[in-house]
Amino acid sequence: MKLGAHMSIAGGVDKAIERGQRTGCEVIQIFTRGNMQWRSRPLRAEEIAAFKALRTETGIAPVFAHDSYLINLGATNPVTLRMSIDGMVDEVQRADSLGLPFVVSHPGAHMGAGEDAGLRRIADSLKEVFRQTKNSPVKIALETTAGQGTNLGYRFEHLADIIARVGPERLAVCVDTCHLLAAGYDIREPKSFATVAKEFGRVIGWKFLAAVHLNDSKTPFGSRVDRHEHIGKGHVGKEAFRLVLNHPHFSRVPGVLETPKGDFEDVSPLDKDNLRLLRSLVKR
Numbered sequence: 001m002k003l004g005a006h007m008s009i010a011g012g013v014d015k016a017i018e019r020g021q022r023t024g025c026e027v028i029q030i031f032t033r034g035n036m037q038w039r040s041r042p043l044r045a046e047e048i049a050a051f052k053a054l055r056t057e058t059g060i061a062p063v064f065a066h067d068s069y070l071i072n073l074g075a076t077n078p079v080t081l082r083m084s085i086d087g088m089v090d091e092v093q094r095a096d097s098l099g100l101p102f103v104v105s106h107p108g109a110h111m112g113a114g115e116d117a118g119l120r121r122i123a124d125s126l127k128e129v130f131r132q133t134k135n136s137p138v139k140i141a142l143e144t145t146a147g148q149g150t151n152l153g154y155r156f157e158h159l160a161d162i163i164a165r166v167g168p169e170r171l172a173v174c175v176d177t178c179h180l181l182a183a184g185y186d187i188r189e190p191k192s193f194a195t196v197a198k199e200f201g202r203v204i205g206w207k208f209l210a211a212v213h214l215n216d217s218k219t220p221f222g223s224r225v226d227r228h229e230h231i232g233k234g235h236v237g238k239e240a241f242r243l244v245l246n247h248p249h250f251s252r253v254p255g256v257l258e259t260p261k262g263d264f265e266d267v268s269p270l271d272k273d274n275l276r277l278l279r280s281l282v283k284r
Contacts, residue, residue: 001212001245002026003278005257005271006066013043013098014050014192021058024275027254029104029211032065032094038083040090041068048097049237062254063098064141064211067091067105073125074152084108084124084130092133092140102139102210104174107162118152123165129132130170141172141210146182146226154183154224163208165173168220172210175200176258178217178228186221187240197247199229212244212255214278230259231274243282 004025007016013032020028033040045212055063071088075081083132091103110118142162143173163171177187185199186192200206216234218227232238244250257275261268 001251001253001255001282003214003255003257003275004060005029005275006030007258008266010265012047012050014047014054017054017058017060017063019267020060023271025060027256028060028063028129029066029256029258030063031068032091032098032100033068035066035068036070037068038070038087043094043097051098062101064100064254065091065098065103067103069106072108072111073105073106073129074113074122075111075282076111076113076121081121081125081280085128088125088129088140089132090130092136092138095138096133096136097138100138102141102172104141104143104213106145106151107142107158109150110152111150115152115158118150119158120165122152123162126162126166126171126278139170139172139210141174143174143213144176144179144183146179147224148226154179156200160203161205163204168208171208173204173208174211174213175209175250176213176215177240178213178215179226181217181221181236181240182219182223182225182227184222184224188221188237189239189241190243193240193243197249200241201249206249209249209253211252211253213258214241214244214255214274215258216241228259230270231257231277238277238281241278245278245281246283 004027006029071084108122145153175197216229216236218229219225
C-alpha cells in the first residue's frame with residue numbers, strides 16, 4: 001500500500017505537494033477549497049500549473065480530494081440540498097481541473113427523514129451532480145462512516161444501495177478504519193477482520209475500493225462516534241492496521257492518515273511518526 005496523509009493547501013494547492021514530500025508521503029489527500037465554507041475562490045491557472053508540475057516532479061500519486069464537511073446530499077431542507085448539490089458539482093470541477101481521479105465524500109445524513117428516504121435523496125442528488133458534470137472523468141468515492149447522528153454509510157449495504165440506484169460508472173468507495181470500528185465492524189483480530197473483508201467483497205465488491213483512511217479511534221467498538229486517534233493509540237489497535245496493510249485487496253489502493261496533527265502549522269512530526277509505524281507493519 002502506498003502511504004501518505006491529508007495535507008493542508010494553505011498558501012495554494014501546490015503547497016500540499018511540497019508538504020507531502022517533506023512528510024514522506026507517497027500519496028496525499030487534500031481539500032481543494034475551504035472545508036467549512038460554501039464559497040471559495042476559483043483555482044488560479046498558475047496554481048494549477050504549479051500543482052501539476054510538482055506532482056510530476058515528486059512522483060506523489062495519486063493525489064485525491066475530500067469534499068467540504070458542509071455538504072449533505074441527503075438534506076431535507078431544500079436550500080441546504082441545493083447548496084450541497086452545487087457544492088459537490090464545484091468539488092468535482094475543481095478536482096477535474098487539477099487532474100484528480102476522485103473526491104472522497106461522506107454520503108449524507110437523512111436528518112430524521114429515515115434511512116430509506118435518505119438513501120433515495122442521496123442517490124438523486126448524485127445523479128444530478130453527475131448530470132451537471134457529465135464530461136468529467138472524476139469519480140465520487142463514498143466513505144464508510146461511523147453512523148453518528150443520522151449519517152448514512154455506516155453499513156456496507158447503504159453504499160451498495162446508493163451504487164445500485166445511481167449506477168457504478170462514477171462511484172467508488174473509501175474505507176475508514178476508525179469509522180468501521182465505531183460502526184460495529186470488528187477488524188481488530190484476524191478472524192473477525194477476515195469476516196469483515198469477506199462481507200465488503202460480497203456486499204459492495206472490491207472493484208469499487210479506491211482508498212483507505214488509516215485512522216485509529218478514540219471511541220470503542222460500536223460507539224457510533226467519529227473521533228480519530230494516532231495509529232496504535234486507540235481502540236482499533238496496531239494488529240488491525242497490520243491486517244489492512246497486508247491484505248491483498250486493501251493493500252492495492254492508497255492509504256492516507258487523517259490523524260491529529262497537533263499544533264503544527266506546516267509539516268507535522270506526528271504524521272511522520274504515524275507513517276513510520278505503519279510502514280513497520282508491512283510484511284517484506
